[in-house]
Amino acid sequence: MEEKNQYATVSGDGTIQKILGDHTQRDYKWNKFLSQKSSLGNIIIDPAFSILEADGPIGKLFGHSKSSTLLGKSLFDLFIKNEKERIVHFMRQIGFDKWSILSYIQLHCEGYKSRWVSLYTKKWKRKSENRYTIVFSNTRDLRINPITEEDEDIHACILRMYEEVLEKTGVTLRNSIAQDLFGIRMNLQHFMLTHGHEDRILPIKETLRDVIYNLSDVANDLHPTVLQNTGFLAAVEELIFRFRRESTVIKYKIDPQISTKSPGFQLCCFRVIQDIFRQDFLHQQSRELHLRLLIKNKMTCICLDGFLDPHLDKVETFVTYSDLFFIVSNRIAIYSGSVDIKNKKGSNQLIIKMYI
Known part of the structure; x- marks a missing residue:
């Protein structure tokens, strides 16, 4: 089990980005990666979309010498008007468990005819109140190579295990369980033709048929023939x-x-x-x-x-x-x-x- 603590990370221009609330060690590493790799800075907002903190060079992106100039502004002030509904819809999906990304969103800033960025966002709590950390990045997806070679090897192993489990489960459902049920259904058919009792056996046969069909459908989803x-x-x-x-x-x-x-x-x-x-x-x-x-x-x-x-x-x-x-x-x-x-x-x- 990962130890939970409070961490602070250094952003691109040397200022301290406060990551308040409980975060796991994995969250800390990921947040540190975003802060160091993103040259555009980051902000913290409340559920009303008001900017509480602004770190890194993000102020310069909007023509300000200091990032603190953005404090108190609405998140929507940073983007063109047409992006508001998309941002609201995105923010409703944000959870506590992982970072979420909104790609190719257009800023409202001087000096650029059109400037597009990606937002990496995660929800957390400060004294029982929800907060959102938003890291601004260039539109190039940072997740192309966001982890070390060791982490990549671990991730590759997890993927292989995941794929093998899917394949094995699909094959077992189709070639073993579904076939065994089909055999039971055929035995019931033989028993009914030999000894009668159609009124009792037919409903069981129909149920088995439906179960076999559903099992085959699930098996094909897991491992399409x-x-x-x-x-x-x-x-x-x-x-x-x-x-x-x-x-x-x-x-x-x-x-x-x-x-x-x-x-x-x-x-x-x-x-x-x-x-x-x-x-x-x-x-x-x-x-x-x-x-x-x-x-x-x-x-x-x-x-x-x-x-x-x-x-x-x-x-x-x-x-x-x-x-x-x-x-x-x-x-x-x-x-x-x-x-x-x-x-x-x-x-x-x-x-x-x-x-x-």
Whole structure:
């Protein structure tokens, strides 16, 4: 069990960033990393979005010589008006257990026509009152390489164990438990044909049939046979074929490097794509859909065009499809994933990034 203490960390310009309240040693290391790597500074706000503390060079970002000039201002004063609803929606999701990220949010500051940043945020308590630490960073995702090589090895081991457990559970459910139940069902069928008692046996048979179907469905979620037997590209093509409509053209491009990734990671990518295609309301009016999966070094990017309402702006899109984004975010969290929207030529492009 990790020891809990109070810590203080030094921010970029040498001032002390106070991390008040109880934090674990892991929180301290992560917070220290953000403070040192971010050249934009950080703030602490209350639930009313009022800025209580400002450290680092964040004041210079808004044309002030001292960060203390920001004290007492509203968090929303730091961003363009159109970002308010998106910030409010994001802050409602913040928890005590981990850092959350809001990527590509536009600042309201002099000297820049458009300046975009990412926010790393976590909730904590000071004397029973909630507080939020917000670290400002450049739009480049700091989680590409936020930990040491030793931590990376540990994380890789955890991923392998996680993937092996999923695969073993899926195979056991399908090849052992479901098959045994099917055998019991066949024995009941034989007994009923030989000795009768249909009124008692038929309900049991129907129940077993439903249980076998549900078990097979869960097993396929954990370890899809189509991925195992045919590979990622064939599985995606089969998925696209099943969702194809006469009025819609679906174009796709899959990076062949995906075959070098672990089975668990391929499954995660497949499930994300499947989650999007299953939401008929997303693309039922679209005449052309585009799916691209690109891999560059440790980053895997899934780009989807034509799936979101092009008439909504970025904030409205996040709010409208919040349930879907929540499902996708949970799937990709173990791979330091992020979900973002890019408006390009009147179309809202959904961009999902993962790192492994």
